[in-house]
Amino acid sequence: MKNSAVPDLLSVRMLVGFLGEKSQYNWWPTSFIGPSSSLFLSPVFPRTTLLSQYHGILEAARRLHDERIGLGSVFHLFRLPEAYEHDLHSLISDGGYSLPLESFANKDSALAALEKISGGDAPPSEGPVKLGNAQEIMTAGAIRSISCCYAAAFSEGIYSYPYFVS
Template identity: 45%
Template sequence: MDISSAASLQTVLKTRVLVGFLGERAQFGWWPTAFYESSGRLFLKPIFSRTPQVAQYHGVVEAARRLHDEHLSVGTYHLFRLPEEIEQDLHMLVQTAGEEWSPAALYRDKQTALAMLTDMTGAAMKGGVGPVSIGNVRDFADHLTEIASVYCSAFSSNAQSFPYLVR
């Protein structure tokens, strides 16, 4: 599967939004942000009046990226740190997609988001605590269900897992 395809990018974005939402303090508390809460949007709206959903997305991605980077080795890739060309494609997708990629448009609450993440895992059953090696970043698109599975298992067992890829 080619990561540059529109369908793959949309799957990456959906996974990021789901994991980003679930990792926030009101859900599983992996990072101390509240960008996807209604108060977060109200806070961002005056500053980013035309693109509050883009600001929410980037705020959550940065919080998740920092936590993952703290637990992983330099030079590894993960859901929130991908090669630059993929990051640019994702940024363009978020900017053009608008509201359809907000958590409110995808699901209603923590349980619905967790159910959607579970649906994304397919038959993949991979878990682990802490850093979890997945494979090579050039095959990233082929590992999306496995990555979703690791996060799903971690949220379900109230543990932190950080699936990563190498170059």
Template identity: 45%
Template sequence: MVGFLGEKNQANWWMSNFINRSSDAFLLPIYPRTTLLAQYHGVCEAALLVHDEHIGVGNTYHLYRLPNSIERVVAESIRDNSGSATLKDKLSDKDAALTALQAFAHTTVEKAEGPVAIGVFQDAALENLLAVSAAHYLQAFRENYQCFPYMRQA
């Protein structure tokens, strides 16, 4: 949801436009069974560059730079659910994506523009850290400012 909401046609945080109908038309002949996965990887790379530019690289994690084992699990989940109408519905428009993102953000946060440290990365606390991260993104998308939550390495 964050990748979609940050794209050019929504909040314009990164200049990609991977998750839209024209992208479907372009990618479908090349990736007929994994179009959504290809879109996911494309938008993640675009978002990674912007996050790294604002946060920096080294001793931190953020939504687009997590340990490889976690990134593989997420990509497998996207691949396994790529035919899911529910997932595609959540990425159909800005309001649907914001509603879906709100489901992950089961906490409230204060406004914080730019890079914002949300804690120290720990496997046991990852679910909570991602909820806080989702809350920051949600507020930023709703209030039209940029926010880049990150976690420090332990």
């Protein structure tokens, strides 16, 4: 892992992935992170349960974001440049990341964790929101901006899709 921002971006991805699931804000119709999914997945994937949950929310969220933002020369939290995707996958598959259970206890604790990463309030913006260029994705400022967009959207009950252009 070359970039120190990778764990922060992975945390944001997991928090937004959890918050978007049907039991929280219902942005996508999945329940990959939670007590029942762990019970279901652990017998099938005993050593890779977290990785299975990660890929489940990644695919569900990616589909929705791709539909709303489009494909091409754009990147979003769930579709990043290949090198970044590799770094995120390596971190979670090598056991360098674990779910902070207190943050994933319920939607309020997950939203509070996301708001803490965002570092402040942002006015909610509905729909696709351009945040900058792809070269900026792995910066602390970009990670805060992404967090702010999602935290505001979840709080206000709207859909927001922050993205970057290449």
